[in-house]
Structure formats: C-alpha cells, structure tokens
Amino acid sequence: MATVIGMPIDRIDGPAKVTGKAIYAADVGADKPVFGAIATATIAYGSIKSIDASEARRQPGVLLVWTHENAPAQAPWVPKAEDPFARPKPQLDSKKIQYYGQPVALVVATTFEAAREAAALIDVTYEKGEGVFDLENAGKDTKTPKQDNVGKPAASKVGDVDMAMRTGFVSVDETYKTPYQNHNQMEPHASTAIWDGDKLTVHCAVQLVESAHACIATTLKLPPEKVEIVAEFIGGGFGGKLPVYGDAILAGLAARELKRPVRVVLTRQQMAHVTTHRGASVQRVRLAAQRDGTLTAIAHESLAQTARADDFVEPIVASTRSLYAAPNRFTQQRTAVLDLPIPGSMRAPGEAIGLLALEQAIDELAVKLDMDPIALRLKNEPKDDPEKHIPFSTRNLVACLQQGADRFGWNKRNPKPGANRQGQWLVGMGVAAAIRGNFLRKAEAKVTMTSAKTATVEMDMTDIGTGSYTIFAQIAAETLDIPVEAVTVKLGHSSYPDTPGSGGSFGASSCGAALLDACQKLKARLDKGEGPQGLTAMGKAAPGDDYKKYAQFAYGAHFAEVGVDADTGEVRLRRMLGVFDAGRILNAKTARSQLIGGMIWGVSSALYEEQPLDLRFGSFMSVDLANYHVPVHADIPSVEAATLKEFDRHANALGSKGVGELGICGAGAAVANAVYNACGARVREYPITVDKILPALS
Numbered sequence: 001m002a003t004v005i006g007m008p009i010d011r012i013d014g015p016a017k018v019t020g021k022a023i024y025a026a027d028v029g030a031d032k033p034v035f036g037a038i039a040t041a042t043i044a045y046g047s048i049k050s051i052d053a054s055e056a057r058r059q060p061g062v063l064l065v066w067t068h069e070n071a072p073a074q075a076p077w078v079p080k081a082e083d084p085f086a087r088p089k090p091q092l093d094s095k096k097i098q099y100y101g102q103p104v105a106l107v108v109a110t111t112f113e114a115a116r117e118a119a120a121l122i123d124v125t126y127e128k129g130e131g132v133f134d135l136e137n138a139g140k141d142t143k144t145p146k147q148d149n150v151g152k153p154a155a156s157k158v159g160d161v162d163m164a165m166r167t168g169f170v171s172v173d174e175t176y177k178t179p180y181q182n183h184n185q186m187e188p189h190a191s192t193a194i195w196d197g198d199k200l201t202v203h204c205a206v207q208l209v210e211s212a213h214a215c216i217a218t219t220l221k222l223p224p225e226k227v228e229i230v231a232e233f234i235g236g237g238f239g240g241k242l243p244v245y246g247d248a249i250l251a252g253l254a255a256r257e258l259k260r261p262v263r264v265v266l267t268r269q270q271m272a273h274v275t276t277h278r279g280a281s282v283q284r285v286r287l288a289a290q291r292d293g294t295l296t297a298i299a300h301e302s303l304a305q306t307a308r309a310d311d312f313v314e315p316i317v318a319s320t321r322s323l324y325a326a327p328n329r330f331t332q333q334r335t336a337v338l339d340l341p342i343p344g345s346m347r348a349p350g351e352a353i354g355l356l357a358l359e360q361a362i363d364e365l366a367v368k369l370d371m372d373p374i375a376l377r378l379k380n381e382p383k384d385d386p387e388k389h390i391p392f393s394t395r396n397l398v399a400c401l402q403q404g405a406d407r408f409g410w411n412k413r414n415p416k417p418g419a420n421r422q423g424q425w426l427v428g429m430g431v432a433a434a435i436r437g438n439f440l441r442k443a444e445a446k447v448t449m450t451s452a453k454t455a456t457v458e459m460d461m462t463d464i465g466t467g468s469y470t471i472f473a474q475i476a477a478e479t480l481d482i483p484v485e486a487v488t489v490k491l492g493h494s495s496y497p498d499t500p501g502s503g504g505s506f507g508a509s510s511c512g513a514a515l516l517d518a519c520q521k522l523k524a525r526l527d528k529g530e531g532p533q534g535l536t537a538m539g540k541a542a543p544g545d546d547y548k549k550y551a552q553f554a555y556g557a558h559f560a561e562v563g564v565d566a567d568t569g570e571v572r573l574r575r576m577l578g579v580f581d582a583g584r585i586l587n588a589k590t591a592r593s594q595l596i597g598g599m600i601w602g603v604s605s606a607l608y609e610e611q612p613l614d615l616r617f618g619s620f621m622s623v624d625l626a627n628y629h630v631p632v633h634a635d636i637p638s639v640e641a642a643t644l645k646e647f648d649r650h651a652n653a654l655g656s657k658g659v660g661e662l663g664i665c666g667a668g669a670a671v672a673n674a675v676y677n678a679c680g681a682r683v684r685e686y687p688i689t690v691d692k693i694l695p696a697l698s
Contacts, residue, residue, distance in 0.1 A: 002478065004478035005584075005587075005654075006587065007588065008592075011590065012469050012485075013233070013469045013470070017233070023233060024234070025187075025204050025234075026192065028192040028203040030192060030261035031260075033192065033260070033261040033263050034063060034108050034110055034260060034262055034263070035108065035109060035111060035115045036106055036107065036250060036254055036262050037108075037115035037118070037119040038105070038246055038264065038270065039104055039105040039107065039120070039122045040101045040273065041099075041101060041104050041124070042100070042124070044099055044339050044340070044617060044618025045097060045098070045129045045339040045618065046126050046129040046131075047095045047126065048068065048095040049127045050125045051069065051122065051123070052123040053067055053105060053122050055121040055122075055123070056122050059114060059118040060114065061114035061115075062108070062115075063108045063110065063258060064107070064254055065107050065108075065122075066092055066105060066106045066253075067092060067104065067105045067122075068092045068094055068095050068104070071091065071106075072253050072257070074088065074090035074091070074093060074220065074249070074253075075088035075221055076090060077089070077090055077093075085208050085215060085242055086215050086218070088215065088218045089219050089249055090219060091103055091106075092104070092105065097126065098307075098308060099273065099340055100273055100617065100618050100619040101270065102273075102274075103274065104122075105119065105124075106246075107122070108254050108258065112263075112265075132337070132338050134338075134615055135281075135303065135304075135305050135336050136282060138337065138338065141337045142303065143334065144333075144335075145313045145335060147313070148315040148350075152318055154313060154333040154334075155331060155332040156329065156331045157329065158329040158386075159297075159327050161298075161299045161330040164327075165299075167288075167296075168289055168296050169291045170365065170368045171286070171287060171289070172286065172368065173285075174284070174364065175282060175283065175284050175684065176282075176283045176686075177281065177282050178280060178353040178605070179280050180613060180620065182278075182611050182620075183237075183238045183240030183275070183276075183278075184630065185236030187236055188265055189245055189247050190204070190205050190263070190265040191248040192251065192261060192262070193252040193262050193264075195255050199227070200226060200256065201227075202230070203230045204230075204231060204247070205231065205234050205237075206229070206241050206242075206244060206248070207231075207234065207239075207241045207242050207462055207464055207501050207502045208242055208500070208501035208502070208503060209229050209231055209461075209493070209494050210498050210501065211242075211244075212244050212248070212494075216252055228493065228495055229493070230494075236465050237462075239276070239503060240271075240275050240277075240344070242345055243344065246274060247264040248264075251264040268623070268624050268625065269623040269624055272341075272620045272622075273620060273623075274341075276312075276341070276343055277343055277346065277611065278353070279304045279306065279312070280613075281302050281303065281304040281305075281314070281353050283300065284301045285300050285358055286298075286299040287299075287362070288328075289369060289376075291369075293369050293379045294379060295325065295326035295379075296328060297326055297327075298320065299331065300320040300354070300357070300358055301332045302314075302316040302317050302332070302333050302354070304336070304343075305336055305338050305340060306338070307339075307341065308337050309342055310342045312342060312343045312344055313333060313335055314333075315333070316350050316353060317333055317354055318331075318350050319351050319436070319437065321385075322385050322435065322551055322553060323433065324362075324377070324380040324381075324386070325380050325381065325382035340613070340618055345503065347601060347661050347664055348436060348598070348664045351434075351436055351665040352602075352664050355432065355433075355434070355666040355668075356605065358669075359432035359673070360432075360682075362377065362432075363430065363673040364682065373673070374410065377433055378398060381398055391549075391550055392553065393546065393550040393553075393650035393651055394583070394648045396555055397555040397557070399579075400434075400555055400557035400644065401557040403579050403644070404557040404559050404578070404642075405431075405559070407579070413677070418678070418680050420678070422563070424567070425563035425565060426564045426566050426678045427561065427563050427574070428562055428675065428676065428677030429560065429561050429677055430560045430561075430562070430671060430673030430674030430675070431559050431560075431670055431673060432558045432666040432668075432669035432673060433557055434580070434665040435553050435554070435666075436554045436555075436662045436665050437553055438505070438553055438583075438657045438658060439510075440506060440509060440541065440542070440547060440651065440652050441500035441504075441542075441543070442500065442510070442540075442541070443461075443500055443511045443514040443540070444540050445458070445511060445538070446459070446496070446497050446518060447476060447480075447515070447519055447536065447537050447539070448534065449480075449526070449532040449536075451532065452533070453486055454488070455486065455488070456487075456489075457472055457473070457489045459490075459499050459515070460491070460494055460495075460496040460498060461491050461502065461507060462491060463491055463492070463502070464502045466590065466594060467587060467593070467594075468491060468508065468511070469489045469491065471512060472511065472512065472515055473487040475512050475586070476519050480523055481523075497538065499514070504661075506658060507658075507660075509651065509657065512652075512656065513541035513654055514541040515539055516539065516654060517539030517653065518537045521537040521539060522535060522537035546651075552651060552657075554580065554583065554659070555580065555581045555662075557580075557666075558576070558577070558666050558667045558670035559577045559578070560576045560670040560673075560674040561574045561674060562671060562675055562678055564675060564681075569681075569694045570690060571688060571690075573603055573671065574637065575637065576599060576639045576640070576667075576671075577639075578595060578599050578640070578663060578667070579644070580643050580644070581644045582656070582662055583651055583654075583655050584647045584648070584656045586654065592641050592643075594659045594663060595659055595662065595663035596641050596663065597663060598664035599667045601663075602663070602664045602667020602671070603667065604630050605667075605687065606671035606686060606687060607631075607635075607671060607687050608630060608635075609630060609687060610687050611628065641663065643659075671688070679696055681696035681697070682696075
C-alpha cells in the first residue's frame, strides 16, 4: 500500500479557487435572486422609541421592509444549551437594543444597491440608556463564573501561592493587557436562501453545518428535514463563523415571504459589530522560584469581556494549569458583563491571549534569575499533568525547544538588552512555548465505491481554507489503496453524515478518524470479495477513555528575531521559527501552511492588531481593513515551521492532533521577548507600538 497520508500533496480544491470555480455563499446561482440589506443600531444600550421605514418602502425596487414591528414570528432566544451554536437566533424580535450594530431592520430589493440605499433611509429614534463599556471599570458588573466556555472550571487552586510568593528567592507579579480583535475573514458573512416547495436551502458561510442546520430550522420553526444547509467553500472562519448570524436567518425568512431567492451579505463594516470578536483582557501573572530556577508558585488570573446579551467565558488561564510544574498553583477567570457585541471564539481562544501574558512573565523571571529562558522552561518540565496528576498522552515540548534552539542559532543570543547593534537597529531574540488542548468530537463519515477503483466520501464537515478536501482524499486513498485523484470528497451539506465541523482544531482528527473507520470497513468487505460497485460503509469516531486517562495537548516552541530602530522605536520582525509536536501530520504542506498562518497572526497580535473601543458610544472604531492593521508581506520577511515525527495513539486512530490554532499559541510572546532583548523595553500592554517603546530608548 502506497503511503499517501502525510505527503505534501497540493490542495485538490486549489484549481477551483484560483480559477473562480469554487462557489461561495454569495456566489450561488439562483433564479432571479433579490438582495437584502441590514440596517443596524447606532446606540449600544437602550430601546427603539420609534422607527419610520416609510421612505425606504417608497424607493424603486424595494420589495420588503421588516422591523421589530412587523418581522415574522420566530422561536424565542434560549440563554443556555448544550450546543450554544444550535440555539434559536431570532432577529428583529424586540425593540430592546443590547449592543451597537445590532440589526434593527431588513430591506429586500431587486438590486443590492437599491437595498443598501433604502436601508440607509430608515429613520430610528432611540431611548438611550446608560451602558457599561469599560472593562477595567466594570465594578458590580464583574463576576466570577463557575466554568469557562469549554466546560472547564473557571478557577483552580493547589497549595498556597501567597506563601510561596513571600518565601521565593525571586518572584514576578505583573499585569498584562490584550486588546479587542476582529476575525476579518477574507469572505464576509453571507447567505443565499432558496425555497423549493416546502423545503428551504440556505447556502451560508458557517463552520459548523449541523449546528447551523439546527439553529435555522428551530428559529424558523421548521422540521429539520425541511431545511438543508450548504457550505461547500468558506473563505476563512477563525471561529467567527461558528455561530449563525442575522444574514442567514433573515435571508431564509425573506425568501419564504417573497417566494424567490434572497441573498444577504454583511458589509465589512457591519462584521465588526454584528458578528463575534476576541474580547479584551487584563491578566495578572505571579511566579516564584528558587535560586536554581525551580518554580515554587504559578498563578494566572484574568478579567475578560463578556456581553450582557449572551455569556462567553474565554478559557484564558486553562493551559497555564498544564504547562509548567510548580507545587503551589492558582488560576481564576473573571468576566466583565459589558453592553458590547458578543465576544466569541477566535483562533486558539484562551491560549492565544493567555500565553501572551504567561510566556512573557516566564521571560521576566529568567531575567531576574540571570538564567537562559530555555533552561528555565526545561527546569520546570512536569512529569505528569501538574493539576490533574494524570500522564500526558505525548509531550515533546523539550524536544521542540531544543531542536528549535539549534536550528535558530539561539547560542548566538546575547542576554544583555541592547547589546547587539547593527547600524541603526538594535537586534534581539526571544523564545516562547506553545501549548494547545487536543480534542476529539463525535463524527460520522460515509464512503461509497463508485467503481472498482474510485470512491466518494461524504461528510457535512467544512473546509474553511484549511485543506479538509485534500486530507480526507489522502486518508481514503491510502486506506482503500487507490490513487488520490480517484477519490471524490463531498463536504458541507447538512444531508451528509454528521460531524462536529471545523473549529477548535478538532475537525481533521475527528472527521479523519471517522473516515478511516469507514474506509477500513469498506476495505475489509472488498478483501472478502464483495463487488465494489455501489458498496457503501459508514464510519464513526468518538472520544473514549483515553481522554479521561491522559492529558491531551499539542506543543511547540517559537523563536523570533526582531530589530528595533534605535531612534524611532519602530519594530521589524527579521526572522521567525516554530517547531511543533502535533502528532501525526496528515499533509505536510497544509500543516505547514496552517502553522505559519498562526505564527503570522501571533506577530500581528504582538505588534499591530487591535480594535479600539469608543467608550463614549460603546462602538468599535476600526471597522474596515483600511484602519484595522494586520501584517502585510513586507512585515513578515522570513517565517518557517517544522514538525516533529510523532504518533499519539491515545488521541485517535490516526495519531494526529490539530495544527490550525497551535501556530498562534505563544508566538506573540516570543516577539515581545525579542523586543525586550533588543532594546530593554518590557511592554506588557499589547500591541507593542512605538509610543510604548520610546521611553525605554530615551
């Protein structure tokens, strides 16, 4: 049997994307489609006093105008559910305004331009209330939840951290701040709804097809069998397309009302408020250590934004519980209930911002100890999970750090800040560890032999740009012993077998394990001589006891070199390396691409990215790509990712772990630590901008 799994083959969906043949939600062909535009609230808290849509209704081409006064009845909102993304999401159901940018009206017209123009003519008068917008001054609106958004306890305690802080040879007690961020996917949120008789098909940009299916069917009060969700191609998700938003619900309702296809696309500006975002955080990290660097205490506390409209507790401190050994430990997550848009998962929720604080604090401790920061991390490598006291399924953080140091030339680093000057530039190196929880979710897959040497795979799994189509073709091809090009992969239809979808870095492993099971069953029947034509097998995957017996994580080590202009404080990344342990790699090319993408996002979080909040109005200010700064090619001259050869038999049948989010974990902290090594500026409020560096230079 030829080895196909792991090979760096090109993405099989690539030609369709570069030639424009890949059909996204807003590209779907339909018979005489009409276009919807959403009008949004211009206050953050209060209610609609009156709304006048008469001028909008008089505009040429306008077919429908809905407000809270005449929108169709929908299933009511449910505050809590086992699957939060499957809950009803009623639109225009109340005069109450819960956040700036909340949809207040829908206009449908014969052209996109007419709908936009009419939506702008809707006149709304508000009864404005006093909202709470300031994270650090939330006062009585701050609370301590029982658990975070993935069901883990919001707090943990082992030993006595306060005592260890008083008696330690050296200690760190610092506060770190991270800003609001937006997903800014290339493809905006969009939906095209088509009714055929009594059945609704919604083509939409969603990561979780089955959850979207349940949400839309429930909201519109339709039997699930009368609703089909299609999401064959998605132009980026990053967690922002986990939920269903108003575009899908309103498109479905309007298509039923008008008896013709309706397309609703959010504008880039609307995406900043109508969809989710990464909440801001304030984090306190305390560390204490003996003279030789042995940690005696580790504490990590966070305060992060949640919304009054819906609760979200980002697991900011969760991974701190498993990264380093220390006998005295404390973690706690608190939330500030603000009248802002609902935050949500954004690439590596929790670790992405939690490690920005923890891994910079570890670097600060190393400086105080006059100890190499890699040696400090190696010194505190745990033998088992420090709080659960169960073995790790695999753990190769040490190898990631050591191999990365050798490849990067870490031994050439001068530990004294500002000691390496090259012309106008002060040059420094930084390192940080990466950790990301590994998950397995229930999944199903169907494989059908369409001939003796061709097969078709069906799952409702999505491809958000990560390479799902390619990876699944490789798994089927190797297991069935047929060429990759002989496998047809069909994804993104709710009528296909259920999967957990794309999110949490569990998609490839969960769905891949189910597919492997289906292919092995099919191969066994073929080996017994059953005729291949039309032969079908169903496969399943689900987490077993190994997810209770073992602590499951993926790991990595980031190395960054930066230059800081000695006069202006400008920071430039010079090169970056990440070495990762993510179990068995399913496709070397797509995995490298995912890891590099995450690393670049880490650089963005460290140096550029923030969504300023106007505390007067409760509104985000950088609502387009002209003002929301992300790295461009000139900002990222050299980034490389390498993976260790590993097989985690406790993770799943494939031995794989997720890579999509691992790359961002810790990456920004490596850059921050490199900035300190370059010029002595210890910036604890991200992003690291010139104004925060200049005082150190002067």
